Amino acid sequence: MRFLIVHIFILVICLPLSASTLGKVNKSADFNQFVEQNLNKGYTGLVNIVDSLFELNTVDSKLLSDLQNKIDSFYTFFYHSKINEKLPAEGLYENWNTKFSQPYDVNKMPHDSTFVLPLVEKGWMCNFVVPVKGEIISPYGWRGNRMHRGVDIKLNIGDPVVCSFKGVVRYAKDAPGFGLTVIVRHHNGLETIYSHLSKMSVEPGDFVEPGQLIGLGGNSGRTTTSHLHYEIRFKGIAFDPQSFIDFKNNTLRFEILQLQKSSFALVPFLPNQKVHKIKNGDTVESLAKQYNVSATQICNWNAVRRDQTFVTGEVIRVSE
Numbered sequence: 001m002r003f004l005i006v007h008i009f010i011l012v013i014c015l016p017l018s019a020s021t022l023g024k025v026n027k028s029a030d031f032n033q034f035v036e037q038n039l040n041k042g043y044t045g046l047v048n049i050v051d052s053l054f055e056l057n058t059v060d061s062k063l064l065s066d067l068q069n070k071i072d073s074f075y076t077f078f079y080h081s082k083i084n085e086k087l088p089a090e091g092l093y094e095n096w097n098t099k100f101s102q103p104y105d106v107n108k109m110p111h112d113s114t115f116v117l118p119l120v121e122k123g124w125m126c127n128f129v130v131p132v133k134g135e136i137i138s139p140y141g142w143r144g145n146r147m148h149r150g151v152d153i154k155l156n157i158g159d160p161v162v163c164s165f166k167g168v169v170r171y172a173k174d175a176p177g178f179g180l181t182v183i184v185r186h187h188n189g190l191e192t193i194y195s196h197l198s199k200m201s202v203e204p205g206d207f208v209e210p211g212q213l214i215g216l217g218g219n220s221g222r223t224t225t226s227h228l229h230y231e232i233r234f235k236g237i238a239f240d241p242q243s244f245i246d247f248k249n250n251t252l253r254f255e256i257l258q259l260q261k262s263s264f265a266l267v268p269f270l271p272n273q274k275v276h277k278i279k280n281g282d283t284v285e286s287l288a289k290q291y292n293v294s295a296t297q298i299c300n301w302n303a304v305r306r307d308q309t310f311v312t313g314e315v316i317r318v319s320e
């Protein structure tokens with residue numbers, strides 16, 4: 001993390017400081033307000049604050065620790081995992097369980113929690129690779145009365161299935177219904193799940209790279225055709241992989257993923273995507289009408305049922 005602070009300092013020193021930037025702060029009250037405004041503006045806000053530190057005679061240690069925490073919250077996953085952690089995203093999870101596919105207490109995650117996960121770390125080998133190139137034959141969303149919590153990608157038995165991000169294999173077992181299943185935990189806190197394999201090539205504890213073979217495609221478990229059931233979870237809660245992966249071009253759609261926990265699910269909020277803050281009386285049908293989308297889309301994007309009762313003030317996704 002120190003590296004990042006130093007990096008920002010160097011960046012700032014090297015940049016010509018414009019008069020307008022320097023004119024932003026002068027008095028201590030103004031400065032506090034300035035920090036307040038910039039602390040939650042992401043990377044640019046942090047650079048603005050560090051930039052303005054040059055104008056102070058003394059720098060408050062509380063401010064430095066606040067800054068440190070903010071920077072940590074953006075970059076925790078990659079840096080800490082590489083420098084301090086034995087296992088990926090250790091600080092985010094209460095346990096490392098190789099026996100159960102979902103060993104986490106999802107109720108521990110408070111509603112309205114927001115998580116910002118970097119998907120790509122420039123300068124580090126943290127790229128993304130689709131597990132198998134193929135057609136999506138069944139998306140994330142409701143299948144009648146049951147929620148399908150991953151995407152199904154068509155493949156032929158024996159096709160290689162590879163790991164999406166760098167990480168460590170947490171689970172490799174025959175899971176009821178899902179057949180031979182591999183789960184990998186990644187440094188950004190995500191877990192990826194690969195099911196219905198015909199053969200597994202890794203074991204729990206194995207370090208894996210993006211693009212590394214983890215098994216062969218198949219139809220083990222409950223399936224009607226050979227495919228890969230590919231799921232993405234954060235702290236035990238699945239969300240739509242297509243929200244940030246472009247399976248047509250086999251690339252990521254964004255470099256940073258923001259997730260928000262609502263009372264019903266974990267919802268990804270992405271650049272240019274409309275969200276709605278729930279008001280008293282809002283229903284799935286009324287929101288579908290208001291935003292000119294289908295009720296099914298609202299249900300699938302947010303993992304809610306048609307008759308969902310919303311909690312006022314929560315935000316939900318209402319656009320493609």
Ligand SMILES: [Zn+2]
Nearest residue numbers: 150151152229
């Ligand atoms: Zn599936």
